[in-house]
Amino acid sequence: NAGVTQTPKFRVLKTGQSMTLLCAQDMNHEYMYWYRQDPGMGLRLIHYSVGEGTTAKGEVPDGYNVSRLKKQNFLLGLESAAPSQTSVYFCASSGNTGELFFGEGSRLTVL
Amino acid sequence: TQLLEQSPQFLSIQEGENLTVYCNSSSVFSSLQWYRQEPGEGPVLLVTVVTGGEVKKLKRLTFQFGDARKDSSLHITAAQTGDTGLYLCAGVAGNQFYFGTGTSLTVIP
Numbered sequence: 001n002a003g004v005t006q007t008p009k010f011r012v013l014k015t016g017q018s019m020t021l022l023c024a025q026d027m028n029h030e031y032m033y034w035y036r037q038d039p040g041m042g043l044r045l046i047h048y049s050v051g052e053g054t055t056a057k058g059e060v061p062d063g064y065n066v067s068r069l070k071k072q073n074f075l076l077g078l079e080s081a082a083p084s085q086t087s088v089y090f091c092a093s094s095g096n097t098g099e100l101f102f103g104e105g106s107r108l109t110v111l
Numbered sequence: 112t113q114l115l116e117q118s119p120q121f122l123s124i125q126e127g128e129n130l131t132v133y134c135n136s137s138s139v140f141s142s143l144q145w146y147r148q149e150p151g152e153g154p155v156l157l158v159t160v161v162t163g164g165e166v167k168k169l170k171r172l173t174f175q176f177g178d179a180r181k182d183s184s185l186h187i188t189a190a191q192t193g194d195t196g197l198y199l200c201a202g203v204a205g206n207q208f209y210f211g212t213g214t215s216l217t218v219i220p
Contacts (some may be wrong), residue, residue, distance in 0.1 A: 031206050033208070035210070041212060041213075042210040042211050042212045042213045043210040045209075094206070102155070103153055
């Protein structure tokens with residue numbers, strides 16, 4: 001009963017390094033989302049996808065790229081990490097019910 | 112741009128007290144959702160309200176959607192320590208979910 005799985009759960013990067021966060025869902029959902037959560041700011045949408053092979057920008061897309069080559073996977077990439085990208089990242093998926101199912105989060109620290 | 116503002120941002124109350132959390136926006140949404148998040152976990156859906164003026168009750172939690180479908184409130188009666196967590200409202204527009212700033216609730220035994 002996995003639902004939405006995010007890897008890695010923790011990562012420390014140096015400024016300028018790159019990394020990829022992986023999100024996998026086993027519910028056959030069409031929609032997938034990447035959010036970042038910062039204190040006092042709730043959840044802000046980075047990028048989202050409405051189906052395999054499609055991606056779109058959200059509220060705060062700068063500095064991030066995404067890919068959805070397979071329906072069950074949604075990857076979030078940081079090409080050149082900056083301290084401002086220190087945050088907790090959440091992946092979510094949604095199907096026909098309109099409910100968002102979230103992963104447990106990935107905590108990223110950029111030094 | 113934060114479309115939804117929640118108040119208060121922090122709330123600390125004694126067990127057994129009542130409380131209300133507000134979620135306000137200048138935008139109209141097709142529906143509004145409330146999520147609860149515990150430390151180290153992702154948010155979990157509590158309720159979806161769809162119709163302006165709608166009131167939904169889940170045990171001690173009462174959710175209301177404003178008549179104009181721009182705002183919502185969450186009322187908890189006789190709070191328990193298990194209610195402690197971060198409460199997030201989310202306005203739904205198509206396949207987009209816009210989250211509020213969050214209310215961190217601590218219920219003290």
